[in-house]
Amino acid sequence: MKLEKTSKDFPRGGVEAAGDLVEEYPGYVDPNAYGVNEKRLMAKIDFRVVPVLCILYLLAFLDRVNISNAALYGLKEDLGLLEGTKYNTVLVIFFVPYILFEIPSNIILKKFKPHMWLSACMLMFGVMTIIMGFTQNYGSILAVRFFLGLFEAGMFPGCFYLLACWYKRTEAQKRYSFFFSSTTLAGAFGGLLAAAIGKMDGVRGYRAWRWVFILEGLLTAVVGLIFYFCIPDFPEEAKWITEDERAFIKAKLEADTGESHRHGKMTAKSVLKILSDWKILIGGVMYLGLIVPAYGYAYFSPQIVRNLGYSPIQTQLRSVPPWACAFGLAMLTATFSDFMRHRFLFTIIPICISLAGFIVLFKIHGPVNIMTQYSALFLCAMGTYSAMPIIICWYACNLGSHARRAVGTGWQVGFGNIGGIVATFAFLAKEAPLYPTGYKLCISFICLSALSCAVYFTGITLENKKRDQGKHKLSHLSKEELSAMELGDDHPVFRYMT
Incomplete structure (x- = not known):
């Protein structure tokens, strides 16, 4: 069956005709040929996939950063964390x-089913958060935080990997941004919840900071048990879609990014080969540049607000509005990015907003400028948390095949989170309330992200032109030879979205 393609189905840099290979990647797949109502199917996928992953990551991010809320309620004093670093x-x-x-973790996710692996990880990091509420000293909280990181390792890249297996690139950004904005919702929800929990100080002999961990961890663990039955699997195994719908999804995604090779074997050699691609490597740098300001804001914004002269509960409440505004801008940016079928400019504009916010925090100080400093926090949150989902979606959806997505998304999030180490040592107590080192590092890494995005955009634009001209290194091979190589986005027919 040969299906017609239309220009509206070609994103900028999407899969387009390339000589005789156009029949392999037809570009447009007619849902009527499969007896499928595409609009109804997309609504069903959105309902089953996106909300579950949003809740999962909201709770993961909440359990990761709620220590910043707990710190306002005496955690540092009780566990002896005031000394040095x-x-x-x-x-x-x-x-x-x-x-x-x-x-x-992504390799395990590929081998097993997402509902098993992700729900098990969620249950365990919920348990670790509960245990954190009972820690008694510096050594014990160090150990628990280590295991919290271990069980959370697969959450973020695993969810992005799974999303990329359900949506075309032109469909993906709004879903990615809504999912990623779980972090902003977690920040807002965490502030409100911590403000309420603060009133439990002394209940059953526990300080308020302990209740922050116990109650939020309990919520996560219970949801983790329930989500064993709710987290969606890959399209190839999902039982809530019909065989016709499965065939249509498979055909549509292959027309967009090539064959998925869901059950292809992964070896150490194949992983290293994927990691040798410059596009894979630069994706980690793009993300790294924004992780430093993202975690700098997530971990230290409550303390920055506290230094403006507010009480602990007022601080928790005033930390909510910047997160809420960040969610709004992220969704607005994603909507326009999908409409324009373009990514690069929609990374640069929010990056500039974030950069402006951190420059204001670095340059403007003093009690007469409290509202200016507080307003700058809005720019920091809105810019950083709007650019990050665009970068991740842009990168993840330009990866073809299950193997490249599993390794590529794992690499981007793993390498990028080195920035989390930088961020946590950038804002030192001895430099409060000015934090010059922290702000300088945030500004520098934001510029690094902008530069690497420009490099990635230039590189894939040139690569698309080369393929349009038939100059790809594998253009001489036959369709059968190319299919056997499991090339993913390295296929001569593939066009990158810019």
Whole structure:
């Protein structure tokens, strides 16, 4: 069956005709040929996939950063974290296993089913958060934070990997941004929840900071058990779609990014080959540049607001509005990005907003400028958390095949989170309330992200032109030879979205 394609189905840099190979990637797949109502199917996928992953990641991010809320309620004093960089070390220990196990977790996710792996991880990091509420000293909270990082390692790249297996590139950005904005919702929800929990100080003999961990961890663990039955699997195995719908999804995604090779074997050699691609490597740098300001804001904005002269509960409440505005801008940016079928400019504009916010925080100080400093926090949150989902979606959806998505998304999130280590040691207590080192590092890494995005955009634009001219290194091979090589986005027919 040969299906017609229309120009509206070609994103900028999408899969287009390339000589005789156009029949392999037809570009447009008619849902009527499969007896499928595409609009109804997309609504069903959105309902089953996106909300579950949003809740999962909201709770994961909440359990990761709620230590910043707990710190306002006496955690540092009770556990002896006021000396030197002990508190910063407690923050950074999370990232050691988190960075190392990103790619292995995605490989496990590929081998097994997402509903099994992701729900098990969710249950365990919920348990770790509960245990954190009972820690008694510096050593115990270090150990628990280490295991929290271990069990959370697969959450973020795993969810992005799964999303990329359900949506075409021109469909993906709004879903990615809505999912990623779980972080902003978690920040807002965490502030409100922490403000309420603050009134439990002394209940059953526990300080308020302990209740922050116990109650939020309990919520996560219970949801993790329930989500064993709710988290969607890959399209190839999902039982809630019909065989005709499955065939249509498979055909549509292959027309967009090539064959998925869901059950293809992965070896150490194939992983290293994927990691040798410059596009894979630059994706990690693009993300790294924004992780530093993202975690700098997530972990230290409550303390920055506190330094403006507010009480602990007022601080928790005033931390909510910047997160809420960040969610709004992220969704607006995503909508326009999908409409324009373009990514690069929609990374640069929010990056500039974030850059402006951190420059204001670095340059403007003093009690007469409190509202200016508080307003700058809005720019920091809105810019950073709007650019990040665009970067991740742009990169992840330009990866063809299950193997390249599993390794590529794991690499991007794993390498990028090295920035979490930088961020946790950038904002030192001895430099409060000005934090010159923290702000300088955030500004520098934001510029690094902008530069790497420009490099990636230039590189894939040139690569698209080369393929249009038939100058791809594999253009001389036959269709059968190319199919056997499991090339993914390295296929001569593939066109990158810019």
